[in-house]
Every structure is written in C-alpha cells, then in structure tokens.
Amino acid sequence: MTNILFAAGPELWADYETPLRRALDATGLDYTLGCDAAPETVDYIVYAPGSKLQDFAPYTRLKAVMNLWAGVEKITGNPTLTAPLTRMVDDEGLTQGMVEYVTGHVLRHHLGMDAHIVNPEHAWEPNVPPLSRERPVTVLGLGALGQACAGMLAHLGFPVTGWSRTEKQVERVTCFHGDDGLSRALADAQIVVLLLPDTPATRNLLDADRLARLPWGAVIVNPGRGPLIDDDALLAALDAGQIAHATLDTFRTEPLPADHPFWAHPKVTVTPHIASETRVDSAARVIAANIRRGEDGEPLLHLVDRDAGY
Missing domain, CATH: 3.40.50.720 (NAD(P)-binding Rossmann-like Domain)
Structure with a gap:
C-alpha cells in the first residue's frame, strides 16, 4: 500500500481530491490518499508552498515531496527535508x-x-x-x-x-x-x-x-x-x-x-499573478505518473537541484 499525504491545504483538497484519485486509479496503484496520516506511514507528500507542514523530520518513510507549483524557493532551504523534492514542470x-x-x-x-x-x-x-x-x-x-x-x-x-x-x-x-x-x-x-x-x-x-x-x-x-x-x-x-x-x-x-x-x-x-496557474486535472496526472515511477523504481521526473534552487 502506497500512502500519500495531501499537505497543500484544505482549500486545495476540495479541488484536487477527485482529480488526484482519478489519476491515481488510472495508474493501477494500491494507495491511500488523504489530508491526515501518521507521519511514519507516509510515502509521498503532495505539497504547496503555503502548507502548514514545515517539519519533515517525523516522516521517516518519506520517498518524495511533490510540489504543486513550479516555484520551490520557499521549501528548498528547509533543513528537515532530506527526501527528493519535485516541482511542477510538465503540466x-x-x-x-x-x-x-x-x-x-x-x-x-x-x-x-x-x-x-x-x-x-x-x-x-x-x-x-x-x-x-x-x-x-x-x-x-x-x-x-x-x-x-x-x-x-x-x-x-x-x-x-x-x-x-x-x-x-x-x-x-x-x-x-x-x-x-x-x-x-x-x-x-x-x-x-x-x-x-x-x-x-x-x-x-x-x-x-x-x-x-x-x-x-x-x-x-x-x-x-x-x-x-x-x-x-x-x-x-x-x-x-x-x-x-x-x-x-x-x-x-x-x-x-x-x-x-x-x-x-x-x-x-x-497583473495579479495570473500569468499561469497549475491546472488541477493536468497537474493531478503529472503527480500520479511521478508516484507511479517512484513505486516502479524509476527515476523521478522534475527533481529539484537544491544547490541551484530549482
């Protein structure tokens, strides 16, 4: 069972729950998905920069954090995050x-x-x-x-x-x-x-x-x-x-x-930061496909270079 924590905030959960489940179902994964889970059971975290989750140390089983936005400057310097970090690129x-x-x-x-x-x-x-x-x-x-x-x-x-x-x-x-x-x-x-x-x-x-x-x-x-x-x-x-x-x-x-x-x-x-927004359906497919890669032992796509900052 692959356990996925949605830690991008409750306001986004309402938008993303159904598209994410649909995309994950299409991969054939046996998974759980929700906004609450015991940290030591979590395999992947779906994340947004404004998330209240800032301490990743308790997530001892964590395989990757998957940022919903292209920008990752608010998380790259977090010393508690040692797992791979991906960003939204192919949406x-x-x-x-x-x-x-x-x-x-x-x-x-x-x-x-x-x-x-x-x-x-x-x-x-x-x-x-x-x-x-x-x-x-x-x-x-x-x-x-x-x-x-x-x-x-x-x-x-x-x-x-x-x-x-x-x-x-x-x-x-x-x-x-x-x-x-x-x-x-x-x-x-x-x-x-x-x-x-x-x-x-x-x-x-x-x-x-x-x-x-x-x-x-x-x-x-x-x-x-x-x-x-x-x-x-x-x-x-x-x-x-x-x-x-x-x-x-x-x-x-x-x-x-x-x-x-x-x-x-x-x-x-x-203009009020409207140039481009992550689109829910396409972003959900990108996240699901990357989790599938991780579970199959394939390299994750869109990995962030912590030194470069993106």
Missing part, C-alpha cells in the same frame, strides 16, 4: 497558460495597443508598428516555460534570443549563457521576458547596470518572479525613459501593497 495547462500570457503581452507592446485602447483625446495617430521580424525579443530563462514561450515568439517571426544559467540549445532561438552571455542577450532586446526562478543567483538580475544596457525605450514583461528585478532601479529607469513600460505579474510582496509605487506609475501594468 500542459501551466505551460499553455504561460505561453498565452507572454505572447499576448509581447504582441500588445509590439503593436502599441495601449495607445489605441486608452485614447481619451481621440487622437488620430496612425503609428504603424514594425513587423515582428524587426522587433528583437529576449527571454531570460530557458526552462520548460521559457523554451515554450521562446518557441512561440519565434514562430510568430520575432528574432528571439534566450539566456540561461547553463548552456541550452533551442530551435530557432539564439542562446547565450553565463555572465558574458547575459550582456549579449540584453544588448539588442527591445522586449525582455523574465522566466527565471527566484534563487540567490537570480535576485536583482535586472539591476540599474543591466537595465542601462538595454536599448533605449525597451519594454519588460515579468511573469517569472518579483525579486528578479530591482524595484527601485526599475522605477528610476521608467522615470528616465530608459524603459518605456513594464508589465509585471509577480512581486516581492504579494498581494502587491496598495501604496506600492507600481500601482500608480503610468508606465507600469500590474
């Missing part, structure tokens, strides 16, 4: 949602749609945008989500450059990596999309110096993590005109405090 709903958000906002900025949507003076200014092939876009972060978004933008004709911490190869995308590669990736980017995890190595990645390296009037789209950008440096770059606009979906503090300058800044669009 097709999460990926599709991110591709749609990124593509929509890149096209919005590329086409200059804001000026047409909000035009109180009824100004007739036919500023024709360039074609996509004349608008370089850089995607920072070439994990599963970054690769999917970069691929879609390349399909639409944008010259796409990608940057990652380690070397990657992505079809139709010019790829750079490392510190030197980051400077090259930013040099021509008229639109920058951030899809990196929050780690010590990525915090404040876009600081005043790197923002200044972007072409004058560049646009930033950040559906990745709030700490990737130095907030004060971004506000200064917006005020100076170095950055023409920033569409931000993630923030250092969420919900974004009502008095934060981003809310009132005319060159900032705030």
